[in-house]
Amino acid sequence: GDQGVMVGYACNETPEYLPMPVVAAQRLVTLLEISRMTGVIPDIGPDGKVQVTMEYNGDTPVRITTVVVSVQHKEDTDINKLADLLDEYVFPLAFDGMPADDAEIILNPSGKFVQGGPDADTGLTGRKLMVDSYGTFAPHGGGAFSGKDATKVDRSGAYMARYIAKNMVAAHLADRCQVTLAYAIGGKDPVMVDVNTFGTGICEDDCLAAAVRKVYDLTPAGIIKQLNLLNPIYSRTAAGGHFGREDFPWENVEHMSDLAAYIV
Known part of the structure; x- marks a missing residue:
């Protein structure tokens, strides 16, 4: 080697056997992809990423505090309707068994996310090492x-x-x-x-x-x-x-x- x-x-x-916020993030991206492929949430694209912040008491996870979701969508997508669909179909499953009732959800904080992939963001560094681990x-x-x-x-x-x-x-x-x-x-x-x-x-x-x-x-x-x-x-x-x-x-x-x- x-x-x-x-x-x-x-x-x-x-x-x-992983930290709770890591599992929450993995569940979120998986459910977003399933929702896109099955049409449960229409008009979203294949580009996106999530970030989960969690409060700990020592080594014990206490509550999910903030969730950032950035997901590609069509030009005419209603962001409020998209948020409602995420609330209905994605977040309950993603956070099942986790203390997330008071979590702040931030959806597409930059506003619109229409253009995605390398067409929108050149100079990428490849797979993100910490996300993969x-x-x-x-x-x-x-x-x-x-x-x-x-x-x-x-x-x-x-x-x-x-x-x-x-x-x-x-x-x-x-x-x-x-x-x-x-x-x-x-x-x-x-x-x-x-x-x-x-x-x-x-x-x-x-x-x-x-x-x-x-x-x-x-x-x-x-x-x-x-x-x-x-x-x-x-x-x-x-x-x-x-x-x-x-x-x-x-x-x-x-x-x-x-x-x-x-x-x-």
């Missing part, structure tokens, strides 16, 4: 996932780090877990395996990192085999985020007993 640093993250805030909740190694095959650890290593972190939390070995892998070009084994449970782990982070090295084959070939990364699955990662979606193999929960067995 390559040299670089990859970070994976998981927490027990949601069934997806964990928002502001975890650091990022800096390498984009998209546009690379699985031999590049920017992609496969990031997926493996998420896989390990999620299994740690699912096994109740920690409430929050960040796994960091680092590689040197020309070497198959990682030069660093770091686990950070932010004080929520059942043992010291060093012992968890040692267990990870024993349980998982962290070579690029081992990761590709473990996560079945030679299959043509990547087009689905182009929108909606790379994590928290059960149809991706790095979201599988398994090997939890193996992890527990190696903890000393």
